Amino acid sequence: xxxKEDGTQFEAYELGxxxxxxxxxxxxxxxxxxxxxxxxxxxxxxxxxKSHQPILNWTLIDLEIEQTDILNIQGADPYSDExxxxxxxxxx
Amino acid sequence: xxxxxxxxxHVHYLVDPCIVTLSKFNWENNISIAANRLFDQFxxxxxxxxxxxxxxxxxxxxxxxxxxxxxxxxxxxxxxxxHDCFLQHGRNSYVKxxxxxxxxxxxxxxxxxxxxKTTDYDACKCVSQNIRLDNxxxxx
Numbered sequence: 087x088x089x090k091e092d093g094t095q096f097e098a099y100e101l102g103x104x105x106x107x108x109x110x111x112x113x114x115x116x117x118x119x120x121x122x123x124x125x126x127x128x129x130x131x132x133x134x135x136k137s138h139q140p141i142l143n144w145t146l147i148d149l150e151i152e153q154t155d156i157l158n159i160q161g162a163d164p165y166s167d168e169x170x171x172x173x174x175x176x177x178x
Numbered sequence: 179x180x181x182x183x184x185x186x187x188h189v190h191y192l193v194d195p196c197i198v199t200l201s202k203f204n205w206e207n208n209i210s211i212a213a214n215r216l217f218d219q220f221x222x223x224x225x226x227x228x229x230x231x232x233x234x235x236x237x238x239x240x241x242x243x244x245x246x247x248x249x250x251x252x253x254x255x256x257x258x259x260x261h262d263c264f265l266q267h268g269r270n271s272y273v274k275x276x277x278x279x280x281x282x283x284x285x286x287x288x289x290x291x292x293x294x295k296t297t298d299y300d301a302c303k304c305v306s307q308n309i310r311l312d313n314x315x316x317x318x
Contacts, residue, residue: 099198101222102211125211125220127193142192142253146240148220149188 090132098128101146120153191240192251197224200233212267215275218242221294223265223279235259237279239294268292 087095102125109118127146136143198205204227213220219241226233240254259265262285268278270293277294 099205101209104211104213104217104220106213106217121217123213123217127195127198129195130190139192142194144193144195144198145190145251146193147188147190150217 088128090130092132096129098126101125101127106150122149122151122153122156124149124151189242190251191244192253193222193238193240194236194256196232197222197236201226201228204228210267212277214277219277221267221277221279223267225264229261234261235264237265239277 088098089095104123104125106121106123107118108121125146125148127144129143130145130147131139131143197209201208208224208226210223210225211220212223219239222236222238222240224236224238226235229235236256236258238254238256244252244254259281263281263283266280266282268280268291270276270278270291273293279292279294281290281292283289
């Protein structure tokens with residue numbers, strides 16, 4: 087449950103999670119970055135905006151978060167044992 | 179899961195709430211999502227298991243290029259498919275930065291892969307003008 091600015095609560099639905107890999111500066115296994123894209127949908131609009139949007143009155147948020155941020159480790163080797171342990175714990 | 183330190187970007191897109199509200203208990207199984215290689219476009223497929231008069235197989239395309247300005251939300255492109263068909267996300271190893279979907283026809287057991295091309299992003303006046311469906315690349 088999330089809360090809007092006017093205090094009303096609503097439910098949010100996660101439609102999917104995709105992983106984006108960037109390898110533009112690829113030199114080795116540790117030289118690419120992974121980004122998590124969360125697609126979250128819900129009734130984020132307030133009532134005055136929804137009165138002008140009769141059909142498409144929900145919004146979907148594309149949240150882009152880097153893997154090192156979501157695992158709360160900054161500047162670490164993504165192939166280290168510590169990261170792999172957290173991946174197994176949180177993501178699998 | 180720990181709270182992430184920073185969210186790189188978050189963008190709002192308009193969606194139809196019917197894809198969740200009309201199938202309150204099956205929306206996790208009905209909805210699938212895919213993105214192109216650069217993640218500036220994404221596609222949502224809604225394949226309802228129980229089709230009613232308000233529920234149809236739907237394909238949504240939305241992305242950053244559908245936004246005209248920072249404070250304006252544009253309508254997504256979507257198509258509705260007949261009840262005897264269902265959709266699946268597709269991929270192509272040659273054209274990587276485009277969206278594909280495969281149309282399966284239950285009655286004739288045919289399948290058709292369709293490429294969704296979104297060109298002329300800057301001239302974004304109407305969504306239907308920016309997207310053209312190319313039916314020429316039928317795989318089988």
